[in-house]
Structure formats: structure tokens, C-alpha cells
Amino acid sequence: MEKHTNGAGPLHGLKILEFAGLGPVPFCAMLLGDLGADIVRIDRPGTPYGGPADITSRGRRSIILDLKSETDQQTARALSARADALLEGFRPGIMEKLNLGPSVLLKDNPALVYGRMTGWGQDGPLAQAAGHDLNYIAITGALAAMGTADQPPAPPLNLVGDYGGGSLYLAFGVMAALHHAQKTGEGQVVDCAIVDGVMSLMAPIHWLRQSGMWDEKKRQANLLDGGAFFYGTYACADGKFFTIGAIEPQFYALLRDKLGLTATEWDNPFDQARWPELREKLAAIFAQKPRAHWQALLEGTDACASSVMDMVEAADHPHNKARQNLIEVDGILQPAPAPRFSKTPGAIAGPPPEPGSDRDAILKDWGVNA
Secondary structure: OOOOOOOOOEEEEEEHHHHHHHHHHHHHHHHHHHHOOEEEEEEEOOOOOOOOOHHOOEEEEEEOOOOHHHHHHHHHHHHHHOOOOEEEOOOOHHHHOOOHHHHHHHHHOOOOOEEEEEEOOOOOOOOOOOOOHHHHHHHOOOOHHHHOOOOOOOOOOOOHHHHHHHHHHHHHHHHHHHHHHHHHHHOOEEEEEEHHHHHHHHHHHHHHHHHHOOOOOOOOOOOOOOOOOOEEEEEOOOOOOEEEOOOOHHHHHHHHHHHHOOOHHOOOOOOOOHHHHHHHHHHHHOOOOOOHHHHHHHHHOOOOEEEEOOOOHHHHHHHHHHHOOEEOOOOOOEEOOOOOOOOOOOOOOOOOOOOOOOHHHHHHHHHHOO
């Protein structure tokens, strides 16, 4: 796939400078690049090339700078002076030590939106501590609510922390600050902490708890954590899995009809005392047939039911294929840009760059002499 500057998306014309890192910042930059922003990534000397399968590095260009070098610091400052926004994910204080902190760069470029991504935030008792997704979601109440009743809390990949509470809130915060900057000419710092984002994501669960509909002391005992027999995952005869989410009365009624659950014991789905017993009975029913049987019977109906697909199977699911949610680029299967726009559709702007491969083009396009 030939590299190009994306001119189709709604963010076309925005210049965003990304300081290379791991996890949330690259994913945020990928999202913005898919929607048309010109993403320039500053890589460190010796950065290995991740290859075409490094999906979250797609759609940007790369320049190598040694940020401990005064000359390269000046180049970074010059690029920042021409950027609309900056993304960095270092521990608090690192950018200041490199003479690239917001107090310096906002003097050069008063309209700059300075996006800072950390796990703990720019301040607080844990701000300087190392951590990963699991640690961040642990102190928010989110991790404690996940998993089965008789096992330790289950790590939800790193989707809830790094990408849900991190990347998406960073993208949201940067775009909000850009809106303000375009109206006023005033840039600002966006302090995006994963703990803050995950705590924000927990708002609906806090509502349930404070409304008396959630017991925070128990896992697999509540409406949305697998406690309710009508909202969960069941093993099928072939070892594969199937989900049901028939919460509303009309959807639950259809599930009962499809499964032949005519006995009166199924009449009151919100009798929590009976959830464990009814979950065992429903598990026995699903265990009688392979997943394909339940898919043919229930998927696509208002019983709110779906097969559990692995990543390879997901690519072949008819709905995903119809919407082209996964696309192949240069032999690499990867998610398509999201969300979708009726007038300014996003597009993958190019493959993951080899570190430093775009130096001359970047400096020319951004008007920097170095």
C-alpha cells in the first residue's frame, strides 16, 4: 500500500505530532490518522521496524530524533510550533527534562493542544509509579466487578484501561481542546489519565449500585456481570460458546418461546434468588447442541443472541463481512476505520512506517529547516 496524506476524512488539514510510545498513544494516533489527520511520529534512534502487522502504527509518517540532543530538540520544537496538537505518553516530568514540556512549547505555539497520556495522571500519590492496564483498572472498581464468582477478577484484555479509558478519552479530549483553540486561539494541556477515563466509564455501574441494583461485594451476582441467567455466555456441545442478553420482557419472552421454556419456574426472570439454579438449567440446555444450532435458531432475532467468535471467525461472520469491518491491506487483516461519516469517510492513510523513512518529506511539508 502506497503511503499518502489522507485527504478524505473529517480531520483533513490537522497536523498532529506524536512522540513514539506504547499502547494508548499509538492507538489514539491511529484513530485520528484514519480520520484524515496528518500524523507525524518522532521515533527514537534504533527504533525497530514493527512491520506491516504493526496495525496501530498505520497511517502516519516517521522521523527519527535523538531527544537528548539539543539540535534534535530544536527540530522537535520547530515541528511542535507548526502542529495543531501533540500526543505524548511519558511519565510526568520527562518531557520537561527534554525541554519539550508545555510551558516551552505553548510559548512557541500558543494554540497548541498538548495531549498527555499516562496511567495515573500528571499528579497524585501514584503519578511517578510504573504501571500497566491491569493496575490502573484495579483502583477504579472496574476490575473487581469482572469475572466469575469463584475465581479472581479476570483481566479484560487491555481494552477497558489502555484503549477505553486511555486512547478514546485522549482522542475525545484533544478534539474538544482543538475546538476551543480554533475558536479562541488558546491552546492548553489535556491531562488524560487511564484511571480517570475508566472511572468515567464506570458511571452507569455507579448508578446501578446507588439505585440498589448492584452488589459491589459480589461477582457474577448482578445484572450485567453474568449473574443473571438471561445475560451471559454458555458452552455448547462442541466446546464453543454462545451469548444471550434478553433483558427486556419482550426479548425474554421470545427467548423462552425459541427455547421452549414453558414451565412456571421461568416466569419471573428478576427473582435473583433463583438465578444460579436457572443458569445451571440453561447451561444444560445449551450444552446439548453445537454452536451452529443455536446460531441458526437465535442469532438475528430479538432474543438478543450471538455466537462467540474468535478473531479469525469474526472476519467471516456475515454481518462483519457485509459492513467490511475487517479489511485486508497488503496481506494484513485489520479493523477498518471507525466511526463512519456520510460526507467525509475515513481511510487508512498508509502502512506502518519504517522509523525515519519520511524525514525529508516531513520537514518539507511542515516547513521546518533542519
